[in-house]
Amino acid sequence: MRSLFVKIFLYFLLIIVISAAIGIVLTYSRDHEFPPMGHKHFAKQALAEYGRAAVQIYEQGGSPALEKYMEEMRETADVHVFLFSARGETLATFSVPKRIGMLIKRMAERAYITDKLIFSERRELPWMASPLSSSSGNRYVIVVGLPERPALRHIFKAMPPAIFGSRALVILAVAALVCFFLARSLTSPIRKLRQATRQFAGGDLTTRVGTEIQGKGEFSDLGRDFDFMAERIETLITTQKRLLQDISHELRSPLARMAVALELARQRSGNETRGALERIEAEAGQLNEMIGQLLRLTQLESGIGSYRVERFDLGALLRSVVLDADFEAGGHGRKVTLVACDSVFVEGAEEMLRRAIENVIRNAVKYTGGGTTVEVSQVADRQYGQVQVVVRDRGPGVPEESLDKLFEPFFRVADARDRESGGTGLGLAIADRAIRLSGGTICAENAIGGGLRVNIMLPISVRRSGEPK
Amino acid sequence: MNRILVIDDDLALCELLVEYLIPEGFEVETVNDGEQGVEAALSEEYGLVVLDVMLPRMNGFDVLRHIREKSRIPVIMLTARGDDIDRIVGLEMGADDYLPKPFNPRELVARIRAIQRRAESSVDLPQQESAMGDLQIGDLVLKSRSREVFCRGGEKELTSVEFNLLEVLLRRAGQVISREDLVQQVLGRQLSPYDRSIDVHISALRKKLGPLPQGSERIKTVRGVGYLYTFSDQP
Numbered sequence: 001m002r003s004l005f006v007k008i009f010l011y012f013l014l015i016i017v018i019s020a021a022i023g024i025v026l027t028y029s030r031d032h033e034f035p036p037m038g039h040k041h042f043a044k045q046a047l048a049e050y051g052r053a054a055v056q057i058y059e060q061g062g063s064p065a066l067e068k069y070m071e072e073m074r075e076t077a078d079v080h081v082f083l084f085s086a087r088g089e090t091l092a093t094f095s096v097p098k099r100i101g102m103l104i105k106r107m108a109e110r111a112y113i114t115d116k117l118i119f120s121e122r123r124e125l126p127w128m129a130s131p132l133s134s135s136s137g138n139r140y141v142i143v144v145g146l147p148e149r150p151a152l153r154h155i156f157k158a159m160p161p162a163i164f165g166s167r168a169l170v171i172l173a174v175a176a177l178v179c180f181f182l183a184r185s186l187t188s189p190i191r192k193l194r195q196a197t198r199q200f201a202g203g204d205l206t207t208r209v210g211t212e213i214q215g216k217g218e219f220s221d222l223g224r225d226f227d228f229m230a231e232r233i234e235t236l237i238t239t240q241k242r243l244l245q246d247i248s249h250e251l252r253s254p255l256a257r258m259a260v261a262l263e264l265a266r267q268r269s270g271n272e273t274r275g276a277l278e279r280i281e282a283e284a285g286q287l288n289e290m291i292g293q294l295l296r297l298t299q300l301e302s303g304i305g306s307y308r309v310e311r312f313d314l315g316a317l318l319r320s321v322v323l324d325a326d327f328e329a330g331g332h333g334r335k336v337t338l339v340a341c342d343s344v345f346v347e348g349a350e351e352m353l354r355r356a357i358e359n360v361i362r363n364a365v366k367y368t369g370g371g372t373t374v375e376v377s378q379v380a381d382r383q384y385g386q387v388q389v390v391v392r393d394r395g396p397g398v399p400e401e402s403l404d405k406l407f408e409p410f411f412r413v414a415d416a417r418d419r420e421s422g423g424t425g426l427g428l429a430i431a432d433r434a435i436r437l438s439g440g441t442i443c444a445e446n447a448i449g450g451g452l453r454v455n456i457m458l459p460i461s462v463r464r465s466g467e468p469k
Numbered sequence: 470m471n472r473i474l475v476i477d478d479d480l481a482l483c484e485l486l487v488e489y490l491i492p493e494g495f496e497v498e499t500v501n502d503g504e505q506g507v508e509a510a511l512s513e514e515y516g517l518v519v520l521d522v523m524l525p526r527m528n529g530f531d532v533l534r535h536i537r538e539k540s541r542i543p544v545i546m547l548t549a550r551g552d553d554i555d556r557i558v559g560l561e562m563g564a565d566d567y568l569p570k571p572f573n574p575r576e577l578v579a580r581i582r583a584i585q586r587r588a589e590s591s592v593d594l595p596q597q598e599s600a601m602g603d604l605q606i607g608d609l610v611l612k613s614r615s616r617e618v619f620c621r622g623g624e625k626e627l628t629s630v631e632f633n634l635l636e637v638l639l640r641r642a643g644q645v646i647s648r649e650d651l652v653q654q655v656l657g658r659q660l661s662p663y664d665r666s667i668d669v670h671i672s673a674l675r676k677k678l679g680p681l682p683q684g685s686e687r688i689k690t691v692r693g694v695g696y697l698y699t700f701s702d703q704p
């Protein structure tokens with residue numbers, strides 16, 4: 001954002017400075033054009049005047065007088081005057097560089113032949129030639145050279161120094177001010193839009209640009225479009241959230257009534273119905289579990305769940321999850337142990353990750369062989385900023401071709417992991433979504449020596465100063 | 470004490486609960502609306518409130534907030550969403566316990582009885598300990614009889630669960646108390662796996678009391694075991 005502002009500001013300032021400089025140079029060089037536009041008539045008159053004087057002097061005093069006059073003119077007015085006879089001969093000796101001498105001669109010849117006023121073809125040499133007749137009837141050609149046109153560098157020298165002084169500073173300051181406001185007027189709507197976008201992406205769905213961007217134009221149109229989009233997204237997400245809550249409520253209400261009714265039935269019935277009632281209770285529990293997990297999965301996949309993201313110790317979380325899982329597994333003659341673990345901080349929704357890891361460990365407990373131990377270990381690779389959690393069971397493993405499908409909802413390995421083992425078929429799918437939402441990955445492989453190994457990789461949280469999460 | 474108020478908009482469930490709870494020895498009244506629920510709960514006719522989170526118009530959290538503004542009556546929240554946030558928010562706002570819906574009514578009865586036992590024992594305690602029941606550790610004063618807690622000179626508003634929890638921790642300050650013991654003594658039930666309510670109460674308590682003057686945590690977590698209230702002889 002800053003850079004766009006700086007870019008616009010500097011480019012416009014540069015353009016203004018360059019155009020000002022070009023303007024100044026052009027104006028000056030035009031002033032020094034020879035002869036100045038519209039002054040050609042005057043030039044002709046002046047030439048005639050010089051010519052008449054020169055002819056008069058020559059006819060009265062001959063070459064020496066003419067030479068003196070030429071000398072005088074050169075010294076006092078920096079004007080070169082040359083007089084040629086009709087035959088093209090110089091009437092006074094003069095010393096000029098050979099190149100200029102040739103030019104003068106050629107101009108004189110052309111003026112004589114065409115009988116017209118001739119300007120030097122080379123613009124930088126302000127010379128002109130004209131034929132003329134004296135009062136006595138003799139024909140001559142006069143060539144006059146004005147002081148040489150100044151070169152470009154002389155223009156700069158000729159400019160009053162004030163142009164480069166305080167006046168230039170004032171101009172520059174005004175230009176800078178104008179450019180600053182221009183750049184700001186262009187970038188400030190972008191900045192506001194960006195702020196709104198970030199806020200929106202951060203979860204504040206009520207964010208609107210509204211009247212923040214004023215006026216009519218592309219930016220305020222963009223602002224209105226953003227608001228329109230935000231409105232739609234907010235409606236969509238709130239509708240979906242409400243729908244999920246309603247589904248949850250509506251599906252669970254009958255289950256809640258059923259649970260109470262079931263208990264009443266149990267109190268009033270004899271032993272022969274006990275088994276059936278227990279079965280109903282178990283199935284209702286399963287149904288409830290599935291509703292919960294489906295909702296959780298939908299929340300994770302649509303990203304509409306509300307979670308508190310915080311920095312927490314993954315090691316501590318693992319210890320408590322393993323403790324609980326071991327307690328639960330103990331009832332089925334299995335064990336869960338934490339092999340290696342140290343304090344590693346990660347960032348995310350603690351409850352969500354706890355559930356994810358819980359699901360993986362419970363899954364392992366379900367399939368590990370009777371009397372065996374599920375091993376959980378955690379290794380931090382601080383160099384790559386990753387922490388790996390490995391859950392390894394001693395079960396039958398999973399066919400290689402099914403390993404990837406393990407994290408798909410309702411996927412079951414037909415032979416080994418059948419319906420009788422219970423579970424909703426959603427636990428690992430939820431773990432997968434939750435871990436990916438936390439910026440990590442999860443994958444499964446068959447361990448050497450039998451059993452399934454689930455690897456969870458999570459980024460280690462590095463507290464950077466001044467950077468908001 | 471045996472009068473129970475059920476606030477739930479599910480009429481059929483209310484009927485079933487009445488049918489189930491009356492043989493268990495409770496008197497049950499049901500209210501199907503949040504505003505009426507607040508009114509009834511504050512009428513001092515009931516010993517305990519069973520409150521559903523999902524209520525039309527005024528939701529369960531708002532009902533709880535209104536109740537807690539004026540009363541310390543025990544409240545069991547029924548969380549329907551299966552949402553962790555729901556139950557954490559509920560406990561932090563001063564619910565004494567929660568049950569995810571659908572629940573087993575036997576479990577509900579067990580929770581109600583546990584809360585009743587707790588209430589009775591804390592009524593008995595001041596008599597046993599008499600005026601010596603006041604506890605002072607560092608900058609913290611706990612008055613058993615009036616059930617008041619002062620910390621850094623200011624009175625702290627604690628829910629009854631938080632008060633009981635703090636009392637248990639203070640009476641054995643400097644010793645590690647296992648999570649099982651805490652759940653047993655404070656919530657009056659067995660610790661079951663994946664039950665984190667005691668941890669939520671601890672974290673709410675930490676938040677309300679703030680750290681010790683020297684900046685360290687008052688209630689330390691002993692990993693894999695439980696919690697302890699930091700106790701030092703040096704003032």
